[in-house]
Amino acid sequence: MNKSADGAINVLILSAGRRVELVKLFKETRDALKISGDVVAVDISKLAPALYFADKYEIVPRITSPDYVDSVISVCKKHGIKLVIPTIDTELPVLAAAKNRIEKETGAIVNISSPECVDICNDKTKSALFFKENGFGVPYTYTDVELDEKKYSLPLFVKPRDGSSSIDAFKAETVSQLEFFRSYVKNPIVQECVEGTEYTVDAFIDFDGDIVSIVPRIRLAVRGGEILKGQIDMNKEIISDVEKLIKALKPVGHITIQGFKEKDGKMRYIEVNPRFGGGAPMSIRAGANSCEWLYRIAMQEKINPEQVKVDDKAVFVRFDDSLRIE
Numbered sequence: 001m002n003k004s005a006d007g008a009i010n011v012l013i014l015s016a017g018r019r020v021e022l023v024k025l026f027k028e029t030r031d032a033l034k035i036s037g038d039v040v041a042v043d044i045s046k047l048a049p050a051l052y053f054a055d056k057y058e059i060v061p062r063i064t065s066p067d068y069v070d071s072v073i074s075v076c077k078k079h080g081i082k083l084v085i086p087t088i089d090t091e092l093p094v095l096a097a098a099k100n101r102i103e104k105e106t107g108a109i110v111n112i113s114s115p116e117c118v119d120i121c122n123d124k125t126k127s128a129l130f131f132k133e134n135g136f137g138v139p140y141t142y143t144d145v146e147l148d149e150k151k152y153s154l155p156l157f158v159k160p161r162d163g164s165s166s167i168d169a170f171k172a173e174t175v176s177q178l179e180f181f182r183s184y185v186k187n188p189i190v191q192e193c194v195e196g197t198e199y200t201v202d203a204f205i206d207f208d209g210d211i212v213s214i215v216p217r218i219r220l221a222v223r224g225g226e227i228l229k230g231q232i233d234m235n236k237e238i239i240s241d242v243e244k245l246i247k248a249l250k251p252v253g254h255i256t257i258q259g260f261k262e263k264d265g266k267m268r269y270i271e272v273n274p275r276f277g278g279g280a281p282m283s284i285r286a287g288a289n290s291c292e293w294l295y296r297i298a299m300q301e302k303i304n305p306e307q308v309k310v311d312d313k314a315v316f317v318r319f320d321d322s323l324r325i326e
Contacts, residue, residue, distance in 0.1 A: 016041035016050035076106035166225025196260035202283035227279035
């Protein structure tokens, strides 16, 4: 069902944008596994750099278009797609709701968690409540009443409930800043500021719900919410805690978890993104190759977590590049 007649495994990267690293990693992994197939990228604009690193590309409507799912299905059929890889938060609810239809009409596997999981992850207020109710560390979330009555301690952090990439996310250090950001940020959530070492944790869960890998990495430098410099840190306490979190949330595929490790060693979680994060190539190149595992799932092979070897303490840096397209 998931393998075409000629054995090719064709992969579709949605909202490719600047995900050049991810496109290249799928191609490198395909070649290393000695399997045939194209990596196809789609975006709403021909100015998306990642399109030009894929084997083929297509232009599709915006995610908000009523024709978006139909266009994804059309691309899947045209290119014989066997794996569909989402990359941005706004497409996750749409794909989660359309997963069964896409898979039924195309035979492709969609790397997406359940609608319930996506709903929790895409709403920062629901995420915070999930962390709290399941016994995980989380920054305190203030109610509107507490904020109006000034029952809080500065500084505070203000961000959109459905935000991503640190867009419209602000630290409020004064009362006037807090009042401004509460009015400026659309549908805000206000939380205490957390101090500590900032981590991203990449994890991969197969489609049977079994954990294949958990790779914590320290965010050494960040720009626009995306990591620029990072170090793998296979901290056993963090890995154990994240394992419990995954079992409670029940995501599938590649996910990224954000949080802070405080001085006492405990984690305070900020969010979960049930998709490839921008810095995921760090963990992939360190040995936790989610691209390989998705290929193997498409070939109906079982993944053995015991064979996963991660280069602990590996340090990665990321950089910009230019490409002339005309």
